[in-house]
Amino acid sequence: MVQAYNFLASWQLFPEKCVYESGNVPKSGNYKIESILNGKSLQISMNWITIENEAYYAQFSVVPDGSLQPCEYQEFADTVAAEISDTSKLIHIFFKNNQQVLSVQHRILPNGYLELFYQGKNTNGTEFVNKEVYHKQMSVLPYASSVGSVAIQPTKQGMIKHKALSAMEAQTNMQLEQIKQQIELLAKQAQEIRKRRELSLMIYDAQMNFKPQIGQIYHLYENKDGNYLLSLVAPKEWAGKGPFKQFVATVQLLADHTWVEVA
Template identity: 85%
Template sequence: MVQAYNFLASWQLFPEKCVYESGIVPKSGNYKIESILNGKSLQISINWITVENEAYYAQFSVVPDGSQQPCEYQELADTVTAVIPDTSTLIHTFYKNEAQVLSVQHRILSNGFLELVYEGITTNGAAFVNKEVYHKQMSVLPYASSVGSVVIQPTKQGMIKHKALTAMEEQTNMQLEQIKQQIELLARQAQEIRKRRELSLMIYDAQINFKPQIRQVYYLYEKKDGNYLLSLVAPKEWAGSGPFKQFLASVQLLTDHTWVEVA
């Protein structure tokens, strides 16, 4: 099946490049084309999520020899044909009661994208044309595609995947939020440690005429010569402005021998 080679890939939907006149509108999608049965058939796997966050999944296989084959989705069609007229075109045609109800033309564009054009008839008898554009994926994503014109109901497999992914997203978002809060807490703790370290270095460089006691409040002053002094005397206890250049902070010695500013 040499002519099918260009189509064999997993294709990721470009929602912003799509136009829908009818059917389900996806917000993300994956359209996978594989060769099976020793290259005799093509298997199409379609996964997508709608704008309402509903998960859909469909899979069918066709022999691209132009013959009519049973359609695996009887609610859509009785039979389907597939043909590859050239290396850049693949056409699926769906029939219901021997009448054509949908044609899906796959075309490889000059930029390497895959364009799907759906021409069909709605249940009300109105004609419609939907267009989708995909880019080739390097790897297969587990979710999303389209086929906005094909009326396929949510499958059990699709809903299970959707519920699992929703639960996974909720759990990972919760875990990421917890980690974020832990990081913010660690950042605040690191900032407090840096402040205590800077204050402690200042105090241990100051003049201290007594042995400080744990949890006792002391008073740090800058002297007129620019040096520091740790004192037992509070600013309000000095007569006037006191014999110092300025009062810096009320401080307390902690059990780890660092100092912290207190109100």
């Protein structure tokens, strides 16, 4: 089952990237592909939530060797065949009374997303094509879409599971957001410290004819020879005739003896 490796994951739906010609449009979903029976079969699990907050679930297994196998949802299809043509393409075809009723093509996109194309017929005989796009799921909430696949009725157990997982998802997302904000704050602080260190190294390597005092404001210039000069004189006080190449920054000495740029 080496060719199936790229598909083995829990995939979360991108509702805004999907296109539906048939079925109810889900608001969230998950599509999970696992290897079972020592790698001989694939197990497909689908969970999804409708706009009306109804929870749906479907699961079936198939051997991806191209052969016809009994379908676990006889009310939908008698047999199913699956085949992995290469490491980025997996096809499921469902048959009812020896007639193809649905084709599901899985394709791994260059950006790592999973794209599914459902091709089938509605109950009135009209053909439809649904497209779904997934990314690898980072959370544990098993929603899925797959409205063009197997028709499964909502269950009380599914709703109970959905509510519990929704509460858990909200809590973990809140905690992750707090950690994210803390990381962003620490990263900003680290960047500011790094900037102060670089500025401080520049100033301590500069020429200065006095002892700087903590809290005082000074002005850093670059001399014509490429060296730096720390001065008490502000740029406007030179009247454009200072003995330097260019003004660099107005700085202040902090209590920890690092320097910070000030406006």
